[in-house]
Amino acid sequence: MKKVIILLAFLLSFSSCKKEKLKPTSVQQEIEPEIRYGYNIDDYKVIQDTIKSGESFGTILDRHHVFYPKINQIATSVKEIFDVRKVRAGKPYTILLSKDSTETAQVFIYKHDKINATILDFKDSIIKAKHFRKPIKIVEKEVSGIVYSSFSQTMDSLGIKPNLTYTIADIYAWTLDFYGLQKGDSFKIFYEEKYIDDKIFAGYGKVKSAVFKHKGKDLYAFRFLADSVLNIHEYYDEKANMLRSQFLKAPIKFQYRISSKYNLNRRIAYYGYKVKPHFGTDFAANIGTPIIATASGTVSESARRGGNGNFVKIKHNGTYSTQYLHMQTRKVKQGQYVKQGDVIGYVGMTGNTGGPHVCYRFWKFGKQVDPLKEKLPSAEPVKPSMKPKFFEYIKPLKYQLDYQRVPVEEPETIKEIIAKK
Known part of the structure; x- marks a missing residue:
């Protein structure tokens, strides 16, 4: 009996040794080259x-x-x-x-x-x-918040990088004055994030849809393929109107305040309270803040002259021109074509000015008018032939914005099933 036990122990030991010798081979087979x-x-x-x-x-x-x-x-x-x-x-x-x-x-x-x-x-x-x-993975994300100070500060507090904040500002540049946002205004945005190897953040993708609740109104934005031939996407509201218009609302994106408006009866202490019309709208901002063209056009003047200081004037078409005064430096030259949103100079204090700002002047048929009261032309809405497709496309996106979840088709009722028969 003792001999049998010893023999079994030997066989078990030999078997385990064989298994140990096989292990390295199997591990080696699992290692793949990097x-x-x-x-x-x-x-x-x-x-x-x-x-x-x-x-x-x-x-x-x-x-x-x-x-x-x-x-x-x-x-x-x-x-x-x-x-x-x-x-x-x-x-x-x-x-x-x-x-x-x-x-x-x-x-x-x-x-x-x-x-x-x-x-x-x-x-x-x-x-x-x-x-x-590198192959990238697209992940759809959602961010929502309530504005307590400024939109950019709110986005920053939510961990959103400036790139997305600027994108949203560009989308709403024609319809929303970000300086005019009120405490308690809210927003919701559905957008894409890019990832490498499922974990390394590689930037933001498209903004699919968004809504701002401002002054009791819902300002929607939906990304839609407006021209399939040229592969052009635009942003439209829920009624198929394009958000983009011919002119931006302001020559500065963020961090500004309107310090003085267009006023033909303005009286200034410096001039003995005599009536001295103010033909522009002053956007106060820090020195060096980028100034952007509010619409595309050709630079008709880029110079430094008298009380205007450094200024740029842009002719947009036969009807409209805009002018930007008191720049620290100018970035464009006469005759240069600029696109809407291009940086044309930087906020300064050149010429007659008591503080850093850009005086924005708006010309219509050669006469200076108030841009804040002017009814500016908007871009074309969705083509009538494309509207059914557009409304069908935005239906689930709008549902997401309104209810923060993807719509689910309701099961048919017995009455509906009978009606189909």
């Missing part, structure tokens, strides 16, 4: 760094044993895809070096942002260049 930018990283020595001030593509490669005849050859071969002279300080890059004793650079990867990169492969006699885009 692939980055299409390369097996295990085959190279990897250098990751950031371009320093004063560094060039040539100095970086020279440091990794690629010499200038080869560098010039690379630059010439890839110039149609990538201009090596345009590498910028602060941009990250990756270099794949050979694993032999020379550790020579074989691949250079220039990262434009978190998603896009350019790959230069010169390990063989044929030099190759290609653009690379």
Whole structure:
């Protein structure tokens, strides 16, 4: 009996040893190579760094044993895809070096942002260049809040980065005065976030829909494909009217106040309380705040003159022109075409002014008028032929905004089923 027990113990021990020997093989089979930018990283020595001030593509490669005849050859071969002279300080890059004793650079990867990169492969006699885009995952998000101070501060308190705040400001620039938001106004926005590898935030995507509750009104915005041929998307309200109009409401996006309005009977102490008409609307803001063109057009004047200080005047069409006074600096020249929203200068105190602001003047048929009271032309609404499609498209989006959930089709009642029969 004792011999049997010893034999069983030996067999169990031998069996466990065999299992132990098999384990490393199974673990080795589970290990997969690490692939980055299409390369097996295990085959190279990897250098990751950031371009320093004063560094060039040539100095970086020279440091990794690629010499200038080869560098010039690379630059010439890839110039149609990538201009090596345009590498910028602060941009990250990756270099794949050979694993032999020379550790020579074989691949250079220039990262434009978190998603896009350019790959230069010169390990063989044929030099190759290609653009690379990391696969991204789009996640739909929702943010809502109540304004207590300003919209930008509210968004910041909700953990939203400025990029999305600026996008919303652009969408509503024609219909909502963000300076005029009141305490207690609320908003709800459905938008997209981009992620790399399901966890690395890579920026914001499209804003699908939004609503602001302001002065007892719901101001909706729905993104819709207005022109399928040109692939143009616009934002419309719930009645299919385009939010964009010919003119923006203000020449400054955020952080301003209207310090003086258009007033033909204004009296100023400095001039002995004599009537001195004010033909503009003053938007007070910090020095250096960007000033934007309220509509597209051609710069008819860009100069410094008398009490106007630095100013820019833009002719939009045969009817309308706008003028922007007291700039610190001007960014555009006479004859230059500018698009709506382009920065044309910066807030300053040049000319006759008691504080930093831009005096915004609005001309109609050569006469200065009050832009805040002018009924400005709006852009075209959704085409009549597209309206049924538009209303069907926004139905679930509006439901989401109103009830904060995706609509679910109600089951048919017995009466409806009988009626169909």
